[in-house]
Amino acid sequence: xxxxxxxxxxxxxxxxxxxxxxxxxxxxxxxxxxxxxxxxxxxxxxxxxxxxxxxxxxxxxxxxxxxxxxxxxxxxxxxxxxxxxxxxxxxxxxxxxxxxxxxxxxxxxxxxxxxxxxxxxxxxxxxxxxxxxxxxxxxxxxxxxxxxxxxxxxxxxxxxxxxxxxxxxxxxxxxxxxxxxxxxxxxxxxxxxxxxxxxxxxxxxxxxxxxxxxxxxxxxxxxxxxxxxxxxxxxxxxxxxxxxxxxxxxxxxxxxxxxxxxxxxxxxxxxxxxxxxxxxxxxxxxxxxxxxxxxxxxxxxxxxxxxxxxxxxxxxxxxxxxxxxxxxxxxxxxxxxxxxxxxxxxxxxxxxxxxxxxxxxxxxxxxxxxxxxxxxxxxxxxxxxxxxxxxxxxxxxxxxxxxxxxxxxxxxxxxxxxxxxxxxxxxxxxxxxxxxxxxxxxxxxxxxxxxxxxxxxxxxxxxxxxxxxxxxxxxxxxxxxxxxxxxxxxxxxxxxxxxxxxxx
Amino acid sequence: xxxxxxxxxxxxxxxxxxxxxxxxxxxxxxxxxxxxxxxxxxxxxxxxxxxxxxxxxxxxxxxxxxxxxxxxxxxxxxxxxxxxxxxxxxxxxxxxxxxxxxxxxxxxxxxxxxxxxxxxxxxxxxxxxxxxxxxxxxxxxxxxxxxxxxxxxxxxxxxxxxxxxxxxxxxxxxxxxxxxxxxxxxxxxxxxxxxxxxxxxxxxxxxxxxxxxxxxxxxxxxxxxxxxxxxxxxxxxxxxxxxxxxxxxxxxxxxxxxxxxxxxxxxxxxxxxxxxxxxxxxxxxxxxxxxxxxxxxxxxxxxxxxxxxxxxxxxxxxxxxxxxxxxxxxxxxxxxxxxxxxxxxxxxxxxxxxxxxxxxxxxxxxxxxxx
Numbered sequence: 001x002x003x004x005x006x007x008x009x010x011x012x013x014x015x016x017x018x019x020x021x022x023x024x025x026x027x028x029x030x031x032x033x034x035x036x037x038x039x040x041x042x043x044x045x046x047x048x049x050x051x052x053x054x055x056x057x058x059x060x061x062x063x064x065x066x067x068x069x070x071x072x073x074x075x076x077x078x079x080x081x082x083x084x085x086x087x088x089x090x091x092x093x094x095x096x097x098x099x100x101x102x103x104x105x106x107x108x109x110x111x112x113x114x115x116x117x118x119x120x121x122x123x124x125x126x127x128x129x130x131x132x133x134x135x136x137x138x139x140x141x142x143x144x145x146x147x148x149x150x151x152x153x154x155x156x157x158x159x160x161x162x163x164x165x166x167x168x169x170x171x172x173x174x175x176x177x178x179x180x181x182x183x184x185x186x187x188x189x190x191x192x193x194x195x196x197x198x199x200x201x202x203x204x205x206x207x208x209x210x211x212x213x214x215x216x217x218x219x220x221x222x223x224x225x226x227x228x229x230x231x232x233x234x235x236x237x238x239x240x241x242x243x244x245x246x247x248x249x250x251x252x253x254x255x256x257x258x259x260x261x262x263x264x265x266x267x268x269x270x271x272x273x274x275x276x277x278x279x280x281x282x283x284x285x286x287x288x289x290x291x292x293x294x295x296x297x298x299x300x301x302x303x304x305x306x307x308x309x310x311x312x313x314x315x316x317x318x319x320x321x322x323x324x325x326x327x328x329x330x331x332x333x334x335x336x337x338x339x340x341x342x343x344x345x346x347x348x349x350x351x352x353x354x355x356x357x358x359x360x361x362x363x364x365x366x367x368x369x370x371x372x373x374x375x376x377x378x379x380x381x382x383x384x385x386x387x388x389x390x391x392x393x394x395x396x397x398x399x400x401x402x403x404x405x406x407x408x409x410x411x412x413x414x415x416x417x418x419x420x421x422x423x424x425x426x427x428x429x430x431x432x433x434x435x436x437x438x439x440x441x442x443x444x445x446x447x448x449x450x451x452x453x454x455x456x457x458x459x460x461x462x463x464x465x466x467x468x469x470x471x472x473x474x475x476x477x478x479x480x481x482x483x484x485x486x487x488x489x490x491x492x493x494x495x496x497x498x499x500x501x502x503x504x
Numbered sequence: 505x506x507x508x509x510x511x512x513x514x515x516x517x518x519x520x521x522x523x524x525x526x527x528x529x530x531x532x533x534x535x536x537x538x539x540x541x542x543x544x545x546x547x548x549x550x551x552x553x554x555x556x557x558x559x560x561x562x563x564x565x566x567x568x569x570x571x572x573x574x575x576x577x578x579x580x581x582x583x584x585x586x587x588x589x590x591x592x593x594x595x596x597x598x599x600x601x602x603x604x605x606x607x608x609x610x611x612x613x614x615x616x617x618x619x620x621x622x623x624x625x626x627x628x629x630x631x632x633x634x635x636x637x638x639x640x641x642x643x644x645x646x647x648x649x650x651x652x653x654x655x656x657x658x659x660x661x662x663x664x665x666x667x668x669x670x671x672x673x674x675x676x677x678x679x680x681x682x683x684x685x686x687x688x689x690x691x692x693x694x695x696x697x698x699x700x701x702x703x704x705x706x707x708x709x710x711x712x713x714x715x716x717x718x719x720x721x722x723x724x725x726x727x728x729x730x731x732x733x734x735x736x737x738x739x740x741x742x743x744x745x746x747x748x749x750x751x752x753x754x755x756x757x758x759x760x761x762x763x764x765x766x767x768x769x770x771x772x773x774x775x776x777x778x779x780x781x782x783x784x785x786x787x788x789x790x791x792x793x794x795x796x797x798x799x800x801x802x803x804x805x806x807x808x809x810x811x812x813x814x815x816x817x818x819x820x821x822x823x824x825x826x827x828x829x830x831x832x833x834x835x836x837x838x839x840x841x842x843x844x845x846x847x848x849x850x851x852x853x854x855x856x857x858x859x860x861x862x863x864x865x866x867x868x869x870x871x872x873x874x875x
Contacts, residue, residue: 303740324742335740343734346726354730354741361723368721 001064003028003158003189004049004080009058011044016424018044020213021058026158031180031190033200036210037233037452038289039424042193045210046160049191050082051075081151082160085167087143091136095129099150121153126182141172145179152183159183160191165199166290169267177203195233195289197226197491209233226491230288231483234454234490250279253415253446254300259309261295269295271470273309275448277415282437282447283475284461286454287490292470293450294336297419300448301333302326313415327355332413334404336420336450341404344393348386349375352407378406383432398429405436416440419450434460454486468492506853515847523847524807527840528554534839535832542824552821553814553832563813565699571809572701572770573598573780575708576763577787578794578801579715580632580756585791586719587752588732589643593636593654594760595784596661600635601628601761603665605768606673606775609686617689624690624765625707632761633754635661640753644746650753658784662777669777683775692770704766709802711759716798728752760784789837795844811836 004026011019019041026032034042047053049060051069060067062078069075072082089098096111096118104114115131122129127145135143144164151159161180165173180190180203194200200207201221209216209232216232254277263269269292277283285293298304299311302323311318313329326333335341342351349371353360360371375388384402386395395403401421408416418437422430437460441447451457457464458478465475466489473489536546557563577594584591591597604627612620639653669681676684692703719725727748730738739745767779790808794801815829 301740302742303736322742322744323740324744327742333740339734340736340740343730343737345733346730350726350730354726354738354743357723357726357743364722364724366721366723366726 002026002061003063004191005061005064006045006049007059007061009045009048009055009060011041011048011053011055013044017213019048019055022210022213022215024208024215024218026189026191027206028157028189029184029187030205031184031192031203033204033207034191034193034210035195035197035200035207035229035233037195040210040233041213042210043162044213046082046162046191046193049075050080050160076154076156079155079157080160081154081156081158083144083147083151083162083164085162087147089135089143089146091134093135094131095133095135095138095146095149096131098135098146099131099153103154118149118153122149125149125152125179125186127152127179139172140167141169141175144168144172144176148179148183152188156188158189158191160193162193163195164192165194165196173199197229197288200229201226227484227487230487230490231454233288234452250281250444250446252276253279253314254448255310255312257310257312259299259306259311261292261299261304261306263295269470270299270306273467273470273472275465275472275475277446277448279414279446280441280444281462282441282449282460284457284464285448285450285467286457286461286464286486287452287467289452291467293419293452293467295470296467297333297336297417297450300326300331300417301335302331327411330412330414332408332411332416332445334401334408334416334418334421336423338397338400338404341407342392342400344391346392347375347389348379348384348392348395348403349388351392351403352378352410355407356411374410378403378410382406398425398432401425401429401433405433409436409440413440413445415446415448417448417450420452421449422451422453422456454483457486458483466490508851508853510849510851512848513850515850519847523843524840527836527843530843531832531836531839535835538828538831539824542828544822544824549818549822549824549828552818553829554810556817556821557810557813562699563817565696565701567806567809567813568705569699569701569771569809570812571806572705572708573763573767573783574786574790574805574808575705575802576711576766577760577783578790578805579708579711579798580759580763581784581787581791582794582796582798582801583715583718583759584752584756586725586732586796587728587749588735589640589749589753589756590651591636591639591654591753591756592651592788593639593657593784594756594763594787595780595782596654596658597632597635597757597760598764598767598780598784599658599661599665600631600757601764602768602775602779603661603668603764604628604631604761605690605765606683606686609690609769609773610684612690613687615689617691617693620687620690621692621703621769624692624769625762628761628765629758630761632757632759632764634757635761636753636757640750640757643753644749665775665777665779669775673775675774681777685774686769690769691773692766700771702766702770704770707762707766708805711762712798712802715801719798724748724751760787789841793837793840793844808833 002025006022006024009019009022022045024045036042044053048055051071051074054070060069067078069078096115099118100114118131127149129145129149135146148159164176168176183190192204204221206218206220207224207229208218209229211233256273256275259270259273260268261270285296287293295304299306302321302325305320313331316329318326318329352375353371360367372388379386379388382402382405384399386399392400421433425433434456437447437449449460461478463475463477464481466473466486468490469492532546532550539546539549557567577598580594581591605624608624608627612623635657639650639657642648642653643650669683673683675682695701695703695705719729727743730743731745731748735745763783768775772779786808790801790804793804811833815826815833818824818829819826
């Protein structure tokens with residue numbers, strides 16, 4: 001009998017269907033991966049299981065019994081524990097105090113007895129820890145083990161781990177995997193949320209792949225490969241926008257030269273990235289999320305300074321420049337996070353002029369008529385459902401993205417970098433954004449499109465550069481690309497015949 | 505079965521003007537017990553609090569006098585807060601302006617008022633700016649929290665003032681810890697006969713208008729609002745966020761410095777230890793009460809000016825402790841601020857269905873969208 005069964009789980013966050021009739025089952029004593037892109041619905045599903053969200057439809061069976069889980073407290077009673085991405089430990093308390101917190105009886109508290117109990121529990125599960133140590137002195141990996149211990153101390157038999165490796169350095173990842181294997185040997189079940197293929201293959205028994213809120217399939221580790229999983233994650237569907245014509249060899253608009261950059265944890269995110277984008281082509285950066293795409297987008301927007309290497313736009317060296325110089329050099333940017341590009345409490349018209357404020361200012365005074373006319377004009381041209389004076393936050397996601405697009409394109413960019421421009425949009429808005437990108441390409445703009453959606457990549461790209469762990473593993477023309485080959489490259493294998501890290 | 509549910513929803517427009525009235529009624533209900541304990545009739549007390557100050561020419565003018573520094577510090581705080589710079593140091597910047605005014609006022613005696621007064625104001629502005637400079641630089645260069653640094657500098661300048669008044673500036677005639685009186689040409693001209701309302705009030709009003717103009721009509725103002733409302737997005741769009749914050753912080757300090765000039769050159773004519781009973785902190789309350797809207801801030805400053813005048817009237821007329829006025833004033837501020845926050849919510853009865861099948865629950869704001 002499965003330890004957990006989730007049947008037909010549906011959860012809607014208007015307008016997005018986060019979980020669409022998801023079936024999921026967990027056997028006792030298995031490590032089961034939930035694999036999928038950001039926004040595929042993994043975390044939502046697990047939050048439903050842990051009682052943080054409530055499903056609109058569907059039911060949950062724990063040990064074959066129908067369970068109504070409406071709060072984490074009930075989940076814990078049913079033996080379900082969760083270790084979230086952001087830890088919930090009190091740094092100034094000891095390990096033992098953190099573990100027993102909220103799980104003590106009566107008013108009295110005996111610190112020594114608590115330490116004794118926690119030490120016993122830790123020994124039982126083979127978790128190395130000092131119960132008397134203060135949490136603020138512990139490393140991230142040690143804190144995560146305390147979170148696991150906390151769940152086990154509450155008699156969890158099912159442990160949900162939400163992207164547990166995203167906060168860890170590689171050595172700590174190995175320790176975590178050893179811990180998880182020890183728990184499995186003790187008969188516990190683990191749900192391992194991840195989008196990293198190699199980790200899933202290293203530690204899990206079965207893998208359920210989610211895409212856009214739906215289950216793509218559940219596979220045994222022994223019967224699958226990283227390449228197959230990559231294809232399952234990014235999917236393959238047909239859609240309406242058609243790319244036409246081969247791109248002529250244009251002049252090089254963007255040149256990246258051995259670029260290195262660090263992520264916000266100070267770890268290398270981009271390694272020796274060299275790329276060229278020509279006028280009149282779309283170069284796509286394909287890859288599984290978290291392989292350096294976000295950092296590449298920020299470097300090209302001017303909000304992240306590269307550690308090494310050079311950025312050349314046409315003949316200007318923009319290495320280490322501010323966003324305003326990128327804009328002046330003719331770089332249009334569409335950020336990954338729409339809210340990163342717009343300000344909710346400002347009006348639509350104000351957001352639209354923010355990148356080129358000098359053009360709308362006379363002697364330091366805003367030209368309010370010009371700003372309003374500019375807003376009206378873009379709203380008409382891009383079919384945005386809004387008034388110029390509306391606050392940005394009142395717009396829908398698709399309309400916000402149209403404002404971002406309108407603002408970037410109204411600056412007549414010569415090089416455009418678009419990062420996940422259609423993520424979270426409905427079908428109509430998606431097609432609109434894609435057709436606008438193609439229109440720019442046809443007008444001779446050099447476009448760098450960062451996308452985790454292979455359909456989008458294959459439909460729009462002239463050339464595809466695959467990124468894996470911060471490196472460009474290869475650049476291939478789209479007509480020579482096959483799904484299998486891209487899957488292999490995205491899982492880190494170097495393709496034959498493709499130039500490594502360079503341009504054709 | 506039904507239960508009460510709180511959810512986010514903006515109050516209808518007609519509610520907004522009623523908020524101060526509702527807040528006053530709630531406050532007076534809450535504080536009535538205290539007034540009765542002080543052996544006074546609550547209704548009478550509240551009459552003296554809110555109405556009496558406006559009923560005579562003398563006390564009505566006094567309300568404006570009390571409002572003068574409040575207009576300036578309210579504008580100063582609003583200016584910084586609008587750019588997302590949490591300047592808690594208006595009090596210290598006010599003292600810096602007051603020190604500059606006390607010094608300039610004694611050396612400008614030979615100049616005509618037409619020159620001396622602008623120099624005084626400019627000097628106070630520069631002094632406030634300089635006192636605001638260090639925390640602003642620490643903020644933009646090293647990301648040091650400005651709340652802490654601006655707050656701590658308030659204490660520092662109190663000791664500077666104390667040193668000056670007990671040392672080099674001690675009044676040579678009386679020996680009191682107060683600076684020598686400033687020259688008459690450096691004093692801010694009176695606006696009305698037989699009343700101490702002075703030019704500072706007009707300057708306060710002008711600053712409020714200038715605040716509105718800068719925030720809504722200039723490129724700097726848009727950059728400030730963009731920075732304050734979405735710093736990352738502003739930076740992404742090419743706004744020089746650091747320069748914008750620095751500008752806002754310095755102008756804010758400058759305006760607060762002018763409040764110090766206004767008190768020294770308009771009311772006291774020399775520097776004393778207690779030149780400000782915490783105007784700088786009241787400025788924060790005024791900025792929040794006014795919702796960072798320049799005209800709202802102007803009204804809030806006048807309202808606080810009325811309350812502090814009323815507090816004195818109450819204790820004089822009814823013989824209750826003057827502190828009672830402070831209590832009522834503080835309670836009113838808390839209730840008003842609370843009312844402004846609560847207007848963003850509403851209560852309603854909902855059927856107590858099983859949660860998992862309730863569409864209401866699914867649509868509530870308690871759940872975050874997936875990342």
